[in-house]
Amino acid sequence: MVPETVTPPKKQRSEKSRPSIFWVLAGLIIPIGSLLARFRIVDGDKLPRTGAFILAPNHYSEIDPVMIGMVSWKLGRLPRFLAKESLFRVPVFGWFLRKSGQVPVSRGGSARGSAPLEAAQRIAAEGQIVIIYPEGSLTRDPDMWPMRGKTGAARMALENDLPVIPIAHWGTQQVMARYAKKISWFPRKTIDVKVGDPVDLSAFRGRPLDNSTLTEATAVIMDAITALLEDLRGEKAPAERWDPTKHDQKETGRFDG
Template identity: 70%
Template sequence: MNLAARYEIIDAHKFPRSGAFVFSPNHYSEIDPVVMGVVAWKLGRLPRFLAKASVFKIPVIGWVLTKSGQIPVQRGGSVRGSEPVKAAQRLVEKGQIVVVYPEGSLTRDPDLWPMRGKTGAVRIALEQGIPIVPAAHWGTQHLMERYSKKISLFPRKTIRVKIGDPLDLSQFRGRSLDTATLNEATAVVMVAITALLEDLRGEQAPTERWNPSEHNQKETGRFEA
């Protein structure tokens, strides 16, 4: 990865060097986890990721994921499952970090802006009483385009990363973690990530965030939960 890309990390001092927290970047390339894993490693922390449970069944790879502390999540499930909750508790006890992409999958936005987020990141942060640190990166699409399986190694790419301030979610602590609360807190996270990406790109994001559910409804004319 160091041969394939150089990393320009802005505001690296905002990245906590100790203690448990949720690290939440934007997501638009299949190689994002590797890129942000390298960034976390360069900043002195060993990252843990939420990963699809099916990947853990692959010989050798599954063993490596398990031994390195990665967290399995059932496809179509959520962090409310017993294993993710237990894993999050272990992370807090050991002062480790977990990387959670609030969008849940690659953004569907045509211009790669962050789309509407899901609630997994804030649920972990609020249930475990740990902060969320937002981040944005830009340039990864030149290493691997969205939905592509091909990595472009040459020429060497430049990936710019900006770390945000740990988010203050105190207004949500003590409240019932119902859908409304989690969605409200997730919106705060997505606004922070988008602002960081605007700085990196030198552009302004669309005023209306891409909502996959609404887009599918418009295309198919049917309700999609």
């Protein structure tokens, strides 16, 4: 009897290994970003190397997307963000955004618009990831703890059955302070990063996606991000999450208070 020959499954190539516009972007950004900062990544193995999901970070510096994009690249995934629609009209930069699959969102809108939802469906179908800042803008919290989140990430996750992976980072403010216009080049900074387990949104699946459901799900996502940041900072966040509307603050735009 001839023994059965078992062909081992082919090792799936990471999306990072396939030629793409990201190679060009990485060649431009990674060397410069590495001069600015080094990363200490905790639980990087929790970031799925395959499959579609939403990566949800905290947000307190305008250079955050560059830093989180570098972390995503280092962990083997291609970073795709929800980006302000106006950025896509910037010469050259807008071309790179379009070619790399970034998702335009109107400044006054949310992830509820048709373009982001269509992008989420494509992301799920193609096994890609999208990075969404649940806070929607830089936190207004005086001590830079995550503030009250918006419902876009929760809606996209629940409507498209996508996991949400929380991630927190601390130290980016040393590279570029909140609302600063200049980058601090020297000395080289250290940014601590921690990846969390998928957020458990099972209690919300199958429920009507009304404002109550989405608000509750968003709070669960923000709790997960905040817990990670507490670990990185070694301190507890305020018991009540900062809400700009309770402090007569605008939801978007620069804030110097």
